[in-house]
Every structure is written in structure tokens, then in C-alpha cells.
Amino acid sequence: MRFRSPHREPPEINLIPFIDVLLVILIFLMLSTTYSKFTELQITLPSADADKLKDRPQEVIVGIAADGRFVINRQAVEGRSVDVLIGALRQASGGNAETSVIISADAATPHQAVINVMDAARRVGLSRVTFAAQADAH
Numbered sequence: 001m002r003f004r005s006p007h008r009e010p011p012e013i014n015l016i017p018f019i020d021v022l023l024v025i026l027i028f029l030m031l032s033t034t035y036s037k038f039t040e041l042q043i044t045l046p047s048a049d050a051d052k053l054k055d056r057p058q059e060v061i062v063g064i065a066a067d068g069r070f071v072i073n074r075q076a077v078e079g080r081s082v083d084v085l086i087g088a089l090r091q092a093s094g095g096n097a098e099t100s101v102i103i104s105a106d107a108a109t110p111h112q113a114v115i116n117v118m119d120a121a122r123r124v125g126l127s128r129v130t131f132a133a134q135a136d137a138h
Contacts, residue, residue, distance in 0.1 A: 060092045060126070064105040068113040080113070085120035097125050104132040 063071035070077040072088045093099040101121045105114050121129050 058093065058096055058099045059102055060089060060099055061102045061104060061132075062089075062117050064103065064109045064113050064117065066106040066108040068110050070113070070117070080116070082116050082120050082123070085116060086123050089120050089124045089126065093124065093126060098128070099126055100128040100130060101126050102130055102132055 061073055065071075068080055070080065070085065070088075072085075072092050075088075075092075077084060077088045089101070101117070103114060103117055118129055121127075
């Protein structure tokens with residue numbers, strides 16, 4: 001009598017539960033990832049539109065040198081106090097509250113000099129303040 005060994009089928013690997021688990025992990029990672037977004041800072045960036053160039057409000061460009069000297073619309077400002085800056089900004093803006101102040105400061109400018117310009121602009125009533133930056137060369 002010959003006994004046959006039971007015929008065994010090769011084991012199957014069921015991939016459906018494995019795929020389900022991977023999809024759940026993928027969805028979890030997608031929902032929990034932050035994308036280099038600074039949610040702590042509420043910044044409204046200006047937008048540019050070439051058609052509205054004529055409607056652009058007046059600009060006052062404030063240059064700050066590395067040693068803290070000020071230039072407003074290419075005119076040197078004598079003194080470094082906030083009161084002197086208030087007078088110069090009031091004259092440059094002509095009393096127009098819609099005037100934008102563009103601060104163009106050297107990278108080595110003292111922080112206090114930039115704060116003085118921002119304080120003077122606030123006291124004059126100029127609330128549109130922006131900073132000029134140079135594009136990175138790489």
C-alpha cells in the first residue's frame with residue numbers, strides 16, 4: 001500500500017491587508033506633515049500687477065547704511081534720532097497716509113536704526129512699511 005503524502009499548495013501571501021495598512025500610514029503622514037509654513041507669523045505679502053502701475057501709491061525709500069546713517073529719497077538726513085526721521089518722513093510723504101515706506105537697510109545695519117525708521121513711520125501715520133531685499137545669487 002502506497003501512502004501518498006498530502007498535496008500541499010504553496011502558501012499564498014495576501015497583499016490586500018498590507019496595502020490597506022500602507023495607505024492608512026500614508027494618509028496619516030500626509031495629514032500630519034507641515035510644509036515649511038510659518039503659521040506663527042501672519043504676513044501679508046504685497047502683490048504686483050503690471051496693469052495697475054499708474055494706481056501705485058507714492059513711495060518713500062529710506063536707505064540705512066551699515067553705520068546707521070539715513071537717506072530718504074536720496075536726500076541725506078542729518079541726525080539719527082526718531083524726531084529727525086519724523087520730520088523727514090512727513091516732508092517726503094507730503095502728508096499722504098497712503099504712502100508706502102520701503103526700508104532698504106544694509107545687512108550689517110544696527111537693529112535699532114531699523115526700529116527707529118519703523119517708529120517714525122508709525123508716528124507720521126504711514127502704516128505701509130516694507131523691506132527691500134536682494135535676490136540670492138545662487
